[in-house]
Amino acid sequence: MTQHCPPHSPMPYAAVLCDVDGVLRHWPADNEIEHAHGLPVGALAAAAFAPARIHPAITGKITDEQWRSAVAADLANSCGSKERAHAAVAAWSELLPLVDQELVDLLTRVRDVASVALVSNGTTRLEQDLARQGLGRVSKVGWPAGWRSSWVGCMIVAMSDVPSRLSVVTLGVRDLPRLRRFYRDLGWEEIPSGDDDWTGFLLGGVLLALYPVEELAAEAGAGEEAVPGWSGITLACNVDSPGQVDTAFTAAVAAGATAVAVPTDRSWGGRSAYIADLEGNRWEIAWASSARFDDRGALTGFGS
Incomplete structure (x- = not known):
């Protein structure tokens, strides 16, 4: 498509729109799930995509979780119990589509000559789904201004060169061995590829990296002096209960941390x-x- 368009020639269009479902990704049949949970063929789709159910979900009036819970409630009688209905919907929710990787590659190349937007009537889980399906690197989700009220269930998923992702937090350190021991003493697992000049701790999908401050300054702050002390930035470790805040605080202080606020x-x-x-x-x-x-x-x- 782009091979015949000189990169600087006038284009007859400003953007390319591509549907997500049925074009970029293709969902498998759910017959096996229905059979396993005692449902007639087509029951899941009939319940999930009934207008009274799907319209609030794709227009943002209810969350994806609320929509799926309502679908399970509608299927309770057919399944024989609420538990079996929720199990059926949970299994259905774990289905993964076939992504047309050739089309993804083509759209990525099209971005060199035109804007590209993916169009979907997805629920609030759309961004999570795209990431899980390997499309997070090329998309970001949003409602175009003025469209939410006039286009029922239409979302724009823009092909983005900057994915919405935080991968690594790097601390510029003055004494790498000392700080490495501190984080080890917290019980955090160090990645095996670390060495004397750099190391990291994988924290639930984000890497906390330790790197000599002089080396980091040469890369990220050339000509600027690295000032010791608090930078005005805080890192956060969220725990599962209020009581665990106290437990983790006590353990961190025991490992050598300074108590700043109890x-x-x-x-x-x-x-x-x-x-x-x-x-x-x-x-x-x-x-x-x-x-x-x-x-x-x-x-x-x-958030709620």
């Missing part, structure tokens, strides 16, 4: 404490009821 119930409804590591980097140990995590401990959602 565990306190906060005005925003959670509980948190602050410590500083051996070079003054501030960590918040926090519990928030609205934080949601996957099995690795990676943050998957925040």
Whole structure:
């Protein structure tokens, strides 16, 4: 497609739109799930995509979780129990589509000559689904201005060169062996590829890296002096309960951290404490009821 278009020639269009479902990704049949849970063929789709169910989900009036829960409630009688219905919907929710990788590659090349947008009537789980399906690197999700009220269920997923992802947090350190021992003493597992000049600890999907501050300054702050002390930035370790804030705070201090702020119930409804590591980097140990995590401990959602 792009091979016949000189890169600087006038284009007859400003953007290319591509549908996500049925074009970029193709969902498998759910017959086996229906059979395993005693449902007639087509029952899952009939319940899930009934207008009264799907319209609130794709227009943002309810969350994906609320939609799937309502679908399970509708199927309870057919399944014989609420538990079997929820199990059927859970299995259906884990289905993965076949992604047309050739089309992904083509759209990526098209971006050299035109804007590309993927169009979907997805639920609030769309961004998570795209990441799980390997499309997170090329997409970001949003509602175009003015479209939410006039286009029922239409979302734009823009092909982005900058994925919405935080992969590594690097601390510029003055004494790498000392700070490495501190984080080891917290019980955190060090990656095996570390060496005398660099190391890291994988924390639920984000790498905490330690790198000599002089080397980091040469890369990221050429000509600027690295000032010791608190930078005004805090890192956070969220825990599973209010009581665990106190436990983790005590353990960190025992490992050598400096107590900055003792565990306190906060005005925003959670509980948190602050410590500083051996070079003054501030960590918040926090519990928030609205934080949601996957099995690795990676943050998957925040807020109601």
